[in-house]
Amino acid sequence: MFRPVRNLARRLGLRAGRCAVCSAILADGGRSLCAACAQSLPLRTGGLCPACGEMSGREADPPSLCPECRHDPPPWDELYFHGQYAGVLRGLILGYKFHNRFERNRLLAALAVAAFSARPARAPDAVVPVPLHDRRLVWRGFNQSLEIARGLARHVDRPLLVHGLTRTRNTPPQTRFGLKERQANIKGAFAADPALVKGRRLLLVDDVYTTGSTLRECARTLKRAGSKGVDVLVLARAQREPTGPL
Structure with a gap:
């Protein structure tokens, strides 16, 4: 494994x-x-919903759409992730983002590549990272989603659209809110460049899927700008609200 x-x-x-x-x-x-x-x-390959990543049943079970995604599909086609947002994987991500453990970048990129390669996957036309607002980028010093996307773009040999998606509002951190408040907080916070994304199937990359509010808004924004399809890749999929920062 x-x-x-x-x-x-x-x-x-x-x-x-x-x-x-x-x-x-x-x-x-x-x-x-x-x-x-x-x-x-461990790389999670079964007992999950291929659209939203909800984990249930035995890990040996094949991927199967959950009832929620059958009733209300997300604005993307497939979601790839390495494992649950817990334990060592959660510690790796938090240390990378908030404690200057930038030497972990290549390992996290390797985990992303493993997640994308584990299931039959369509090669995207381009890779798009979830962006940070300029103020958040100055505070943190780097965009973890962009750095993970770099390694993935090299692996699939497709262009990395650094400016394909931009953050137009410096929203408060999503961890402060519940699901409905997260959706309202992030609404209209992104813009996509049609010259870069129109007519392309895109792989949208982030570090953690918590409620999916940010990824949904990003995917909808890319589709409004003319993308012909979106898949999503994250390192970790949270099963419940984490107690620490994201």
């Missing part, structure tokens, strides 16, 4: 000699993750 992640991490150039997660010294210098950390990052 963990070998594809380890091999992808090696191909993406992660530092050999120490585990990229726990910094343990590795007996095999060709590895990038120790066995324990690799096993703690």
Whole structure:
């Protein structure tokens, strides 16, 4: 289960000699993750809804649309993710975003590639990251979704549309709100460039799917600008509201 992640991490150039997660010294210098950390990052491939990522039933079960997505499909076709937003994966993402653990970028890109490669996937025409507002970008110093999307765009050999989608309003963090408030908070917060996205099937990339409000608004914005289709990839899918920051 963990070998594809380890091999992808090696191909993406992660530092050999120490585990990229726990910094343990590795007996095999060709590895990038120790066995324990690799096993703690399982790739979820079954027992999930391929549209929204809701996890239910046995992991061995094939992907199947959940009742909610049958009744009210999201504004994208497929959602790819590596695993549940919990444990080691959650810690990796939070450390990367909020504690300057930028050396984890290549590992997270490898996890994104593994998620996209695990199920039959249509190659997109281009890759689009969920953008940050300029003020948030200055505060954080980088856009984690953009950096993850870079590695994915290289893997699928498609252009990365850095300016395909922009954030036009500096909205308060979504973690402050419930579902309805999140939807209202994010409405109209994005703009897409028709010259870049029109007529293209796009892969929209973010780090975490919580309620899906931000991704839904982004996908609708891209479709209004003329995109012929949208798929979504995130590193992690939350099953319930997390207690920490996103």
